[in-house]
Amino acid sequence: MKIDMSNLISVSDVSKNTSATIAKAAAGITQIVLNHNKPVAAIIDIRLLEQIEDFLYEQEVLRIAEERMHNSRENGVSLDELRAEFGLSDGK
Numbered sequence: 001m002k003i004d005m006s007n008l009i010s011v012s013d014v015s016k017n018t019s020a021t022i023a024k025a026a027a028g029i030t031q032i033v034l035n036h037n038k039p040v041a042a043i044i045d046i047r048l049l050e051q052i053e054d055f056l057y058e059q060e061v062l063r064i065a066e067e068r069m070h071n072s073r074e075n076g077v078s079l080d081e082l083r084a085e086f087g088l089s090d091g092k
Contacts, residue, residue, distance in 0.1 A: 014043070
């Protein structure tokens with residue numbers, strides 16, 4: 001992520017201009033909060049936070065699915081093997 005240098009704000013400026021800071025975030029402007037010239041927090045639009053959380057959730061679901069697919073290949077059986085084991089036909 002590229003940080004727009006004009007969106008850096010000090011902790012003291014956040015305290016002095018809370019309403020303006022929140023208004024910028026609500027308008028979609030991400031602000032990086034600095035404490036002693038080091039980034040310590042970001043103030044972002046709630047919709048962006050929701051998008052980030054949704055993305056992270058989806059990534060976790062994909063990770064779990066891939067792990068399960070990998071494990072099922074190691075310990076799995078084919079459909080034909082299951083049919084044979086349980087005496088089932090393929091329905092044709």
